[in-house]
Structure formats: C-alpha cells, structure tokens
Amino acid sequence: MNKRVFIGFLVVVFALLAGWIFYISSQTRQPIPMQKISVDWWGSGHADVKSESFTHWNEEDPPQVPPTCGKCHSGNGFIDYIGQDGSAAMSVDQPAAVESVVTCTVCHSEKADTLTSVKFPSGSEVNFNQGEASCGACHSGLDAGSKVDASASGYGDDDLVPDASFITPHYSFSAATWLGGETHGGYEYAGKTYIGRFEHAEGVQTCMQCHDPHSLQMRENPVDKNAELCAVCHSNVTGFADYRNIYVDGIDYDADGSVEGMYHEIEGLRNILMQSMQQYTKDKLGVGIGWADSFPYLFIDTNQDGTLSQEEAVFPNAYKAFTPRLMRATFNYQFSIKELAGYVHNGKYVVQLLYDSITDLSTAIGKPVAGLTRPASDD
Ligand code: HEC
Ligand code: HEC
Ligand code: HEC
Ligand code: HEC
Ligand code: HEC
Ligand SMILES: [Ca+2]
Ligand SMILES: [Ca+2]
Ligand SMILES: [Ca+2]
Structure with a gap:
C-alpha cells in the first residue's frame, strides 16, 4: 500500500467514524443526571x-x-x-x-x-404502559359511583336511607377521571352513555407524556424549550395560570352567556348543581345543605340562608339526611372537586356527570334548568 492510498484510507475511516459518532449521539438521548x-x-x-x-x-x-x-x-x-x-x-x-x-x-x-394493569374501585381492570401503572394504582380513587347503588338499593329515589353517610370518590383520582366511562369512576346514570378515556392529542395522551415522574410537573415543550408544553396547540397558554382558560369547542356548557375555559364551565355547572341540591333538600327533606372544604364536607345549613357559616361547618353538624337521588348528586359534586385537574384529565366526562345530576334533581324539584349542554359521548 503506498503512502497516498494509505492516507486516503485513513481519511475514509476517519470520516466513517466521525459520521458514526455523530449518528449515535443524535440517536441516544442523554441520560438525565441523577442529581x-x-x-x-x-x-x-x-x-x-x-x-x-x-x-x-x-x-x-x-x-x-x-x-x-x-x-x-x-x-x-x-x-x-x-x-x-x-x-x-x-x-x-x-x-x-x-x-x-x-x-x-x-x-x-x-x-x-412489570406492573401493567390497574384494578379500579368499580372493578374494571385497565392496561397501562410500563411505569404508568403505578401512577394508576395510587391515583384511582377509593370508591366508584356504583357504591351509591350498592348502599341505597331497596329505597325509593326520594326515600331517606337510614344511617346513610356521604359516599365520596376520595382524592386525586386522576386516572379514574382520565379513563372516564371506561372505569366508571363517577356516578353514571342508567340509560346514559359516558365519554371514555380522554384521547386529547398526540404527545399528551398518557400520564408520563405530560408529567415528569420525578418532579410531577409538566414536561418541557418538545418543540420550544422556552414555551409551555400546552402552547404547542393551545396558543393562549404562556404559563400554568392560563390552563384554566383553555377551551376548544366553544360551547357555553353552563349557559351563563359566555364561552369560558373548561375549568370555569365546570365550576359554573357545579354551582348550579349546588343550588339544585339546596332546593331539593329544602323542598323534599326540609333541611338545608352546604359544602365546605373540611371533612366530611357536607354540612347542615341550619338557618337555610344558602351559605355555611363557621359555626355551621363543624363536624357535629355533618349533613346526614340522604336519599338515593341526593347520594348520586353529592357523589358527582365531590368528584368534580377533589380531583383538581379534572378539567385537564377529562373535562367533558366531568361535565356529563354534573349535567346528569342536575337533570336528575330537576325531575324531583320540578324545575328544569334551561340552556345547559351535555357533551356528546362519541367524540
Ligand atoms: C412515582 C414513581 C417514580 C418515583 C418515585 C421515582 N421514579 Fe424514577 N422514573 C419513573 C419512571 C416512570 C421513569 C421512566 C421515565 C420516562 O420514561 O421518561 C423513571 C426514570 C428514571 C431514570 C431514568 C431517567 C432517564 O434518563 O430517562 C432514573 C435514573 C430514575 N428514574 C431514578 C430515580 C430515582 C433516583 C428516584 C428517587 C429519587 C426515582 N427515580 C423516583 C418513576 C419514578
Ligand atoms: C404509592 C402511591 C403513589 C404512586 C405510585 C404515585 N403517586 Fe402520585 N401521589 C400519591 C400521594 C399520596 C400524593 C399526595 C402527596 C402529598 O399530599 O404530599 C400524590 C401526589 C401526586 C401529584 C400532586 C403533585 C404534588 O407534587 O403533590 C401528582 C401530579 C402525582 N402524584 C402524579 C403521579 C404520577 C404521574 C405517578 C406515576 C409516575 C404517581 N403520582 C405515582 C401517591 C402515589
Ligand atoms: C387508591 C389509593 C388510595 C387509597 C387506597 C386510600 N387513599 Fe387516601 N388519598 C389518596 C391520595 C392520592 C391522596 C392525596 C390527596 C392529596 O393530593 O393531598 C389521599 C388523601 C387522603 C387524605 C388527606 C386528605 C386531605 O384533605 O389532604 C386522607 C385523610 C386520606 N387520604 C385517608 C385515607 C384513608 C383513611 C384510607 C383507607 C380507608 C385511604 N385514604 C385510602 C389515595 C388513596
Ligand atoms: C394533558 C396532560 C396531562 C395528562 C395526560 C395527565 N395529567 Fe395529571 N395533571 C395535568 C395538569 C396540567 C395538572 C395540574 C392542573 C391544576 O392543578 O390545575 C395535573 C394534575 C395531576 C394531579 C394532581 C391532582 C390533584 O387533585 O391534586 C395528579 C395526581 C395527576 N395529575 C396524575 C395524573 C395521572 C395518574 C395521569 C395518567 C392517568 C395524568 N395525571 C395524566 C396534566 C396531565
Ligand atoms: C398536540 C396538541 C395539544 C397539546 C400539546 C395540548 N392539547 Fe389540550 N387539547 C388539544 C385538542 C385537539 C383538544 C380537543 C380534544 C377533544 O375535545 O377531544 C384539547 C382539549 C383540551 C382541554 C379541554 C377543552 C375543551 O373545551 O374541551 C383542556 C382543558 C386542555 N386541552 C388542556 C391542555 C393542557 C393543560 C395542556 C398542556 C399540559 C394541553 N392541553 C396540551 C390539543 C392539545
Ligand atoms: Ca402483598
Ligand atoms: Ca359558560
Ligand atoms: Ca347558613
């Protein structure tokens, strides 16, 4: 081999090696530092x-x-x-x-x-990706809506259930909200169909695509590291505070005259549901009801002024006069509150539950609520 050919050979080898190193480093993601x-x-x-x-x-x-x-x-x-x-x-x-x-x-x-499936309180079992089944196992809730039927069976819709207490889904049951009608976390009314898992959009479809498993915060925007993850598609988002203003379909679900972010539409429906519950307990049971953010959450509104004072929202004044119809509504009311991110995880499922509870109560109090919209289940 003469010198010239040998140098040429070295150049080719070097070029291949450099190309290979470039290729490999562009393919393998840098591991995240342990620190x-x-x-x-x-x-x-x-x-x-x-x-x-x-x-x-x-x-x-x-x-x-x-x-x-x-x-x-x-x-x-x-x-x-x-x-x-x-x-x-x-x-x-x-x-x-x-x-x-x-x-x-x-x-x-x-x-x-190797954990890849999660058993939910409703009894449904759902497959999860590796690494995400653990999230599902702890964020599944403790009781499903079906517990209401199990506890109130044998009583007429408006009969008082003796020794009843407030049945709740528990806290941070994000996987149950996300899967919606697939796991029946909420109280689902007979004869209605419910939205299943929130398919959302490419890249934001699973727990880990949105949450960093260690910080639990939102991951980086894959397109622009300085922008929010959500900003790729929801152009009004510059930070966490804007999440609540995200809407897509432009529907005024709570009929308050303005199209708002999913968070606010849910809040509006929840307020209507509370008014319906107050009307129902007053008319049918002769007692006031209210909600406060301390265990066990539902209290007697003793003076029936529509709000809970500090003296009313105390443990001994816990609300206890439940009928099956009220248990269904209060379960869904709590479902819409104690998963703070329901509006992101599956807002339309939460809207369906609130809508159906409002409708159920209105048949008893004889006062339909006009203008509300129930999201279709086939999106
Ligand atoms: C709640 C569950 C959870 C906890 C707690 C947790 N991890 Fe992880 N970790 C994961 C999951 C899931 C992944 C895979 C992430 C992915 O696919 O991006 C991961 C990925 C990793 C990786 C690989 C990162 C990479 O380069 O992609 C390392 C290393 C790691 N974890 C170390 C730790 C250490 C150390 C702790 C404790 C300080 C910890 N993890 C706590 C769920 C967890
Ligand atoms: C062993 C049970 C368990 C597992 C597994 C688990 N979580 Fe949690 N998670 C909790 C508890 C309990 C809290 C409330 C902690 C607190 O109050 O400080 C929580 C809180 C959170 C929060 C609220 C934010 C915060 O900083 O408090 C998020 C988001 C979250 N978890 C997401 C996840 C994700 C994503 C996974 C899977 C990678 C996961 N969790 C796995 C039990 C669990
Ligand atoms: C399927 C998982 C799961 C089971 C089982 C479970 N919890 Fe929880 N619980 C959670 C999660 C997740 C939270 C986190 C709430 C938060 O973000 O602070 C929580 C929060 C709580 C809190 C704090 C509430 C607050 O206001 O901060 C109490 C108290 C509690 N649980 C009691 C219980 C009791 C009692 C049991 C057993 C009968 C139980 N939990 C079983 C998942 C569970
Ligand atoms: C589209 C992105 C996205 C996906 C997918 C997603 N989350 Fe979240 N999650 C969020 C955001 C955003 C918040 C905070 C919202 C807020 O506080 O207003 C949140 C909050 C939470 C919380 C705290 C809720 C509370 O009540 O305090 C938990 C727990 C959680 N997510 C778990 C999960 C689990 C488990 C999955 C998969 C089943 C999941 N998330 C899927 C975006 C997502
Ligand atoms: C890749 C594009 C994309 C990204 C990224 C994305 N979204 Fe979405 N988002 C959509 C689409 C499309 C819909 C409508 C889905 C549907 O109705 O089935 C939607 C719907 C929503 C809704 C319900 C709005 C309504 O009116 O029904 C909320 C809330 C939401 N996204 C929040 C978020 C948050 C928070 C993030 C970031 C953590 C995020 N999205 C990231 C595309 C995206
Ligand atoms: Ca064991
Ligand atoms: Ca509205
Ligand atoms: Ca009062």
Whole structure:
C-alpha cells in the first residue's frame, strides 16, 4: 500500500467514524443526571413526609397505616401491594409504616416494572404502559359511583336511607377521571352513555407524556424549550395560570352567556348543581345543605340562608339526611372537586356527570334548568 492510498484510507475511516459518532449521539438521548432526578423528586409531593397523606395515622396506637389505606399512603405499603417484599401480589397483607413516602424503590423495582394493569374501585381492570401503572394504582380513587347503588338499593329515589353517610370518590383520582366511562369512576346514570378515556392529542395522551415522574410537573415543550408544553396547540397558554382558560369547542356548557375555559364551565355547572341540591333538600327533606372544604364536607345549613357559616361547618353538624337521588348528586359534586385537574384529565366526562345530576334533581324539584349542554359521548 503506498503512502497516498494509505492516507486516503485513513481519511475514509476517519470520516466513517466521525459520521458514526455523530449518528449515535443524535440517536441516544442523554441520560438525565441523577442529581437532577433527586432534586426534582425531593421537591415533589411524593417526598413530602409532613403531608397529611403520610402522617394521618401518626397518632394511632400503634402508629400504622391500616392495610385498606396502605397501598397509597405508605411507600412501604405499596411495596407490599405489588409483592416486592415477597408477600402476595395485588394485596396489602400487613399494616404499613407511617411517614413512608413514595421513594425511588416504590416505582423502581422488578415487580413495579412489570406492573401493567390497574384494578379500579368499580372493578374494571385497565392496561397501562410500563411505569404508568403505578401512577394508576395510587391515583384511582377509593370508591366508584356504583357504591351509591350498592348502599341505597331497596329505597325509593326520594326515600331517606337510614344511617346513610356521604359516599365520596376520595382524592386525586386522576386516572379514574382520565379513563372516564371506561372505569366508571363517577356516578353514571342508567340509560346514559359516558365519554371514555380522554384521547386529547398526540404527545399528551398518557400520564408520563405530560408529567415528569420525578418532579410531577409538566414536561418541557418538545418543540420550544422556552414555551409551555400546552402552547404547542393551545396558543393562549404562556404559563400554568392560563390552563384554566383553555377551551376548544366553544360551547357555553353552563349557559351563563359566555364561552369560558373548561375549568370555569365546570365550576359554573357545579354551582348550579349546588343550588339544585339546596332546593331539593329544602323542598323534599326540609333541611338545608352546604359544602365546605373540611371533612366530611357536607354540612347542615341550619338557618337555610344558602351559605355555611363557621359555626355551621363543624363536624357535629355533618349533613346526614340522604336519599338515593341526593347520594348520586353529592357523589358527582365531590368528584368534580377533589380531583383538581379534572378539567385537564377529562373535562367533558366531568361535565356529563354534573349535567346528569342536575337533570336528575330537576325531575324531583320540578324545575328544569334551561340552556345547559351535555357533551356528546362519541367524540
Ligand atoms: C404509592 C402511591 C403513589 C404512586 C405510585 C404515585 N403517586 Fe402520585 N401521589 C400519591 C400521594 C399520596 C400524593 C399526595 C402527596 C402529598 O399530599 O404530599 C400524590 C401526589 C401526586 C401529584 C400532586 C403533585 C404534588 O407534587 O403533590 C401528582 C401530579 C402525582 N402524584 C402524579 C403521579 C404520577 C404521574 C405517578 C406515576 C409516575 C404517581 N403520582 C405515582 C401517591 C402515589
Ligand atoms: C387508591 C389509593 C388510595 C387509597 C387506597 C386510600 N387513599 Fe387516601 N388519598 C389518596 C391520595 C392520592 C391522596 C392525596 C390527596 C392529596 O393530593 O393531598 C389521599 C388523601 C387522603 C387524605 C388527606 C386528605 C386531605 O384533605 O389532604 C386522607 C385523610 C386520606 N387520604 C385517608 C385515607 C384513608 C383513611 C384510607 C383507607 C380507608 C385511604 N385514604 C385510602 C389515595 C388513596
Ligand atoms: C412515582 C414513581 C417514580 C418515583 C418515585 C421515582 N421514579 Fe424514577 N422514573 C419513573 C419512571 C416512570 C421513569 C421512566 C421515565 C420516562 O420514561 O421518561 C423513571 C426514570 C428514571 C431514570 C431514568 C431517567 C432517564 O434518563 O430517562 C432514573 C435514573 C430514575 N428514574 C431514578 C430515580 C430515582 C433516583 C428516584 C428517587 C429519587 C426515582 N427515580 C423516583 C418513576 C419514578
Ligand atoms: C394533558 C396532560 C396531562 C395528562 C395526560 C395527565 N395529567 Fe395529571 N395533571 C395535568 C395538569 C396540567 C395538572 C395540574 C392542573 C391544576 O392543578 O390545575 C395535573 C394534575 C395531576 C394531579 C394532581 C391532582 C390533584 O387533585 O391534586 C395528579 C395526581 C395527576 N395529575 C396524575 C395524573 C395521572 C395518574 C395521569 C395518567 C392517568 C395524568 N395525571 C395524566 C396534566 C396531565
Ligand atoms: C398536540 C396538541 C395539544 C397539546 C400539546 C395540548 N392539547 Fe389540550 N387539547 C388539544 C385538542 C385537539 C383538544 C380537543 C380534544 C377533544 O375535545 O377531544 C384539547 C382539549 C383540551 C382541554 C379541554 C377543552 C375543551 O373545551 O374541551 C383542556 C382543558 C386542555 N386541552 C388542556 C391542555 C393542557 C393543560 C395542556 C398542556 C399540559 C394541553 N392541553 C396540551 C390539543 C392539545
Ligand atoms: Ca402483598
Ligand atoms: Ca359558560
Ligand atoms: Ca347558613
């Protein structure tokens, strides 16, 4: 091989190598530095050891999270639930530790990696992508709307159910909202059809496409790192505060005369539902009702002035006069509140539930609410 040919050969090899390195580095995503992951996680609610979610049982004797609550309120309990501790899978077999947060090993283990389906309180089982089934397992809610029928069966719609209490879906049941009529998280009325999972749009269709699993915040915009994730499609969005003003179809669901963001349409319907509930309890049961953001949420509006004073919103004044019709409505009312992101996860499903509860109450109080719109189920 003469010198010239050899140099030519080297040039070709070098070019191929450079090309290959360029190709590889453009293909493989840089791994996220461990330090960033830790910092992100520490800043999230999953790491908040002082939150009510992880300290609620601290005063019990002994301080333990009971098995029915342990799956979601103790990292240690979740590890038991998936059987990573050697115990039976899909059941919490022992009381779990308090102040045990959602640590790295809750989501990163052999059993967590192979978890691909989630059982919902309605009994429905739904397949999830790898890594997202854990989100679904803890953000599924505790009771589905069907619990109302189970508790009130045998009573007429407007009969008082003895010893009844407020049946609620629990908190942050985002996966149940997202899946809508596929998992029947809300109280779904007989003869009505409900929107299933919120397909939304390409790139924002699953938990992990929107949420960073460590910070839990919204991911970066794949097109423009300086813009919001949502701004790719919702051009009015420059920050979190604008999410509430997003609407697409331009429908005035709550008939207040203006087309507003999905968040505000839901809020409007919820206010109408509260007025209907107040009218219903006053007319049919002779008692006032109101909602306040403290357990158990529904209280007697003693002086029936339509609002709850501080003296009225106290535990001993909890609302207890439930009929099956009122249980259905109050379940959906709570469903629209205790998942703060329902308007993003599946707004139209929430609108359907509120609309149907308003309609159900109006047949009893004989006062139809005009102009409201129920989203179609076939979108
Ligand atoms: C072991 C149960 C469990 C798992 C698994 C879990 N979460 Fe959570 N999550 C919780 C609890 C409990 C809270 C409330 C924490 C608090 O109050 O500080 C929460 C809070 C949140 C919040 C509210 C934001 C915040 O910072 O508090 C978001 C968003 C969230 N989780 C998303 C997810 C996603 C996405 C996944 C899957 C990658 C997931 N969660 C997996 C139990 C869980
Ligand atoms: C399927 C998962 C799941 C189960 C099971 C579960 N919870 Fe929760 N719970 C949650 C999530 C998620 C939150 C987080 C709310 C938040 O973001 O602060 C929560 C919040 C709470 C809170 C705090 C409410 C507040 O206002 O901050 C209490 C109290 C609570 N749960 C009690 C219980 C009890 C008691 C049980 C057992 C009977 C139970 N939970 C079972 C998921 C669950
Ligand atoms: C709530 C569940 C959850 C918790 C808690 C969690 N992770 Fe993750 N983690 C995930 C999921 C899901 C992915 C895959 C993310 C994806 O596909 O982008 C992931 C990805 C990763 C990756 C790969 C990142 C990359 O380059 O794409 C590392 C490393 C990691 N996690 C480490 C940790 C550490 C360390 C902690 C604790 C500080 C932790 N995780 C806590 C769910 C979790
Ligand atoms: C389209 C993007 C998107 C998808 C997909 C998505 N989320 Fe969210 N999620 C959000 C936004 C935005 C918020 C905050 C909204 C707010 O607080 O106003 C949120 C809030 C939450 C919260 C806090 C709710 C509360 O009551 O405090 C939880 C928990 C959560 N998401 C879990 C999930 C889970 C689990 C999935 C998958 C089943 C999921 N999210 C899918 C965008 C998304
Ligand atoms: C890739 C485009 C795209 C991205 C990114 C996107 N969306 Fe959407 N969004 C849509 C489309 C399309 C619809 C209408 C879907 C439907 O009605 O079935 C929609 C509907 C909505 C709705 C319901 C509005 C209504 O009137 O029914 C809300 C709320 C919403 N998006 C919030 C968000 C948030 C918050 C983000 C960012 C975390 C986001 N979207 C990111 C395309 C997108
Ligand atoms: Ca177990
Ligand atoms: Ca409106
Ligand atoms: Ca009052």
